[in-house]
Amino acid sequence: MPASSSRRAVLLAAPGLVLSGCAAQAQRAALPDFADLADQVLPAVVNIAVTGEQSAQIPAELRGTPYERLYRERRGRQQVQGAGSGFVIDPSGLIVTNNHVVGNANRVVVALQDGRELEARVAGTDELTDLALLRVDPRGTSLRAVPWGSSGSLRVGQWVMAAGNPFGLGGSVTTGIVSARKRDINAGPFDDFIQTDAAINPGNSGGPLFNLSGEVIGINTAIYSPSGGSAGIGFATPSDLARGVIEQLRREGRVERGWLGVAVQDNPAENRPGALVQGVERNSPAARAGLRQGDVVVAINAERVETSRALIRSVAGVPPGQTIRLGLLRDGRTQEITVQVGRRPAGTG
Template sequence: MLRTKLIRIALTCSLLVLFTVGQALAELPKLADLAEKAGPAVVNIFTETIPKQQQQPRTQRNIPRGTPFDDFFDQFDQFFNRDPQQQQRSRSLGSGFLISADGYILTNNHVVEKADRINVKLQKGEKTIAAKVIGTDPETDLALIKIDNGSSLPYLKLGDSAKMRVGDWIMAIGNPFGLSHTVTAGIISAKGRVIGAGPYDDFIQTDASINPGNSGGPLLNLDGEVIGINTAIVSSGQGIGFAIPSNIAKEVVAQLKSKGKVRRGMMGVTIQSIDENTAKALGLSSTHGALVSQVSPGSPAEKAGIVSGDVITEVNGQAVTDSHELTARIGTMAPGDTVSATVLRKGQTKTVKVTLTERDPKKLGKAEEQDQGDESSTLGMSLSNVDPRNGRPVDGLLVVNVAPGSPAAEVGIRRGDVLVEVNQRPVGSVADVAQIVNKEGKANGAVLVLIKRQGQPVFRSIPVQ
C-alpha cells in the first residue's frame, strides 16, 4: 500500500515537472519567422581605404632603366612584397540595414569613416553594389549611405526604443567576422548606459552576441522593428554589447537625409556633475543639477547672465539630473532655439533665457615659495602666489606640492594646478584659503575649489574634517 502511494506521488511530481517545463518552453519566443522576414533588409558593408602616400612606381623614381640602382629597387620591392604597380589598401567589414525601399542604409559612422570606397552586398545578391555617403554624425556614431539597385528593396522600420523594457527579448543580425547574416538573440540587459563613447551616450545594453563586424546592424524587437543599432562591445567580457536607441537614430537620420549633417544647439558652458561633497560645499539638498565650471566669452550663456559656479537645475521646466543629461537635452534642440534655464547661485534661484548657437565639435574640448600654511588649513596643499619656474606672479595660488593621502590628494588635486577660487570666492593668499576652510569648510563638511589645469577650469569638492 505504501509502495503504491509512493509511486503515485512520484508520477504526480514527474507530471508537474513536465508541465512546468512545457509551459516555460511555450513562453519562449519563436524567432525563425522574424529572422526570415528581417534578414533580406540587412546588408554587409565592405569598405576600402587607400593610403594617401602611395609607394612611388618605378617609372616615377627618376632612375634610368637598366642601371644598378634600378635593379636594386626592383629586388627591394620583390623582397618586401612591394609591387609598385599595386596600391596597398586596407579593408574592413561591417553591417547595416535598409530603412527605405529606395536604398537608404543606416549604419555606424566608424564603419564608413575615411573609406574611399564603400560596397554593399544584399542577402540574396551575388554582386556588391557601390554606395555613397549621404551624411555622417560622429558624435552619435551614425551614418546614412545609399545604394541604387534600380528596384524596390526590402527595408526595416525604426521602432520606439522608449517602449522597450529591461528583460524584453531582442534579436541581432549582422556580419560578425565576415560571417554573413548571422542571427543571435537575447534580452535587453539595461538601458541608458553611458560608456564614454561620446557626449550623447544613451546605450541599450544587451546580452545577444555582438562581435566585430556586427557594427551597424539592427537590434530588433519581436515585432520586427529596429529598436537599436549595434555599435560597441566590451572586448574583455561576454554577453555585453551596446546599441544606439532607435529614437536617437530617428532624429539623426532626418537631418542627415535633408542636410547631410546634424546641427545641434549649444549654450557655451563647460559643466560637470555634482557629487555629495560638492553638494555640501554649495549647501545643496541633493546632487541633482549641472555645475558650470566655465562660460565661453561671447557665448549664449554669457549673454544670458550665467556665470561660473552656477548650478543649472532645470531646462524648460524639466529637472536636470546631471551634466550628461543637460548636454543630451540641449543637443536635441536646434541652433536659434530659446530655452528657459533655472540656475541656483549662492542659494538664490533665478530663471534666464538662452538663445542657442550651433555646436561645433571641432572647436570643443580642444615662484619662490611663500608662507604655504599648515596642511590642515590648506587641506594638504602647499601654495604659492609666485611661479618658481619664472618668478612671475600667479593669478591665484600655484599648487607646488600635495601631501600624499591628504584631502586634496584624494580628490585629484596635483602639483602645477592653480587654485583660483574657494567656495566661489577668489583667493590670492594662503590666509584667504585658511579662513574659508576653517570657517565655512568645517561648518559644511566640504569646500568647493576652482582650479585651472593647463588653462582649463575644473571644480573639485574637498571634504573638511
C-alpha cells in the first residue's frame, strides 16, 4: 500500500460505509453553525425571577387531626420563588413567557442579557394555552426584540435552537431538530405542540424556539422527563397559535374565544374526516342554529375539518358574534348551516 494512501483521512459513517476526507469535509460543511444566530437573538432572550405565595402543604399525618388547624394558622401561606425564561417581541418592553411561570407571582423581575434587571407587570395571561405577556419599562432605551416566524411551514427534521434560563443558569442555547408536529400531550383543549430534541430543562419554560432565520417558531413549554431533566423530548407551543393569543393579551389583557356549545368526537367512520356531534347544549349557538346530535361537521367556511380537536381550535379562533358556515353530513346528505358564534364561557376546558 502506498504511504500516501495510509495517511488518507477517513470517516466511518456506518458499518461498511467509508467517506473520504473530501466527503467528510463536505458533510461537516453542510451542518449549520449556530454562533451567528446566537449572537443575533440572545440579546432579546430574558431570564425571569418570580416571587409568590402558596398555601402551606399539610403533612399527611396531620390531616383530619386537631393539629391541622394549628398548622394552618402558624404556617399559613408560604413564600415561593421560581425562575423561567421569556423573549422580547416589542422594543418598548413587551415580553412573552408561559402562564405557569408568572401565573401566581406577586413580584416579577426580568433580567436582560446586559445585566440590567427590570420590574415587570403581568399584562395578561391565558391558562388554556399557558401563555403570558409581561410589560417592562426599558427606562428610555429600546430593547432588542425578535420577530415571529411561521410554525406552519416547519418540517420534521428541520434544525431549531432553544434559548433560555435552564436551572437558573441564564443565557443558554441548545440545538436540535423538529422531532414531530401537532403533538397532543393532554395539557389542554388546544394542544398542538412542536416536539423537539433540543435540550429543554426546568427554567427554559417560556423561552423561544428559533428557526435558522432567527424567527420565533415556538415557545418552550413542557418536557417529558422521568428524571426531571431533559430526556430529549421537549414541547413548544407553535408560533401560529401563540401570536393570536399574545395579540389579544396585548390589546385587551384577556383572550376571548368562539364557542358553539357542542360535545364532539372524531368521526367514527373509518378513514373519514370530520367531527361527530355527540350532544348539543340547550340555548347554545349550535342549538339555535339547528345543529343536531349525530351531525358530522366536515367544514368551516369551506375549509375542511379533519378532527374534533381541529373543529374546537377553529371555532375558538373565531371572534364571538361572527357568523360562520358549517358543512355537515346529516342522514347521509351534505348540507350547510350558518351559526353565530358565541363567547366561550369562563372555565370551559
